[in-house]
Amino acid sequence: MSDSHKDYLIIVQCHLVKERCSGFHCEKAFHDRSGGFLPYERCNDLRLLTMTCGGCCGRSLQRKLINLLHLSHKRDQIDRSRMVVHLSTCITKESHHGPVCPHLDYLKALIARLDLDIAEDTWISKTAEQRRQQGVYPVKPT
Numbered sequence: 001m002s003d004s005h006k007d008y009l010i011i012v013q014c015h016l017v018k019e020r021c022s023g024f025h026c027e028k029a030f031h032d033r034s035g036g037f038l039p040y041e042r043c044n045d046l047r048l049l050t051m052t053c054g055g056c057c058g059r060s061l062q063r064k065l066i067n068l069l070h071l072s073h074k075r076d077q078i079d080r081s082r083m084v085v086h087l088s089t090c091i092t093k094e095s096h097h098g099p100v101c102p103h104l105d106y107l108k109a110l111i112a113r114l115d116l117d118i119a120e121d122t123w124i125s126k127t128a129e130q131r132r133q134q135g136v137y138p139v140k141p142t
C-alpha cells in the first residue's frame with residue numbers, strides 16, 4: 001500500500017505509557033520507515049508531530065487535534081486530507097507496558113469524527129511480537 005498522498009503524520013501515544021517512555025522507538029520507526037511507517041518507504045518529505053491522548057479516557061485528544069487542524073491550516077495551508085493519525089503500538093497492541101488501550105474504539109471515533117485518516121502501530125518490537133504470538137502477556141514478575 002502506498003501512502004504517498006499523506007505528508008503530515010501525527011503519532012498519538014498513550015499518555016500513561018509516556019510517563020516513562022521518551023518515544024524514542026516511535027521516532028526510530030518513523031526515521032527507518034519500519035513497523036507502521038513501512039508504507040512511506042519512498043516518501044522523504046514528511047512532517048511528523050507527536051502528541052499523547054491526554055490521559056484516560058482520551059477525550060482531550062479531540063481538542064488537541066482541532067488545535068492542530070486549525071493551526072496547520074492557518075499557518076501552512078495544510079488540508080486534513082494530507083494527514084494521517086498513527087496510533088502508537090502501546091495503544092493498539094499488548095506489550096510489557098500493559099494491555100491494549102481499553103478506549104481504543106473511542107479514540108478512533110474521536111479521530112474519525114474530524115475526518116482524519118487513522119493507521120495503527122508505530123514501532124514493532126521483534127521481542128514483543130514473539131511474546132504476543134506465544135501468548136506470554138502479561139509478563140509475570142520473577
Ligand code: SF4
Nearest residue numbers: 013021025026089090
Ligand atoms: S510505541 Fe513504544 S516508543 Fe512509542 S510511545 Fe509507545 S512505548 Fe513509547
Ligand code: SF4
Nearest residue numbers: 014015053056057101
Ligand atoms: S485512553 Fe488509552 S491510550 Fe489514553 S492514557 Fe488511557 S490507556 Fe493510554
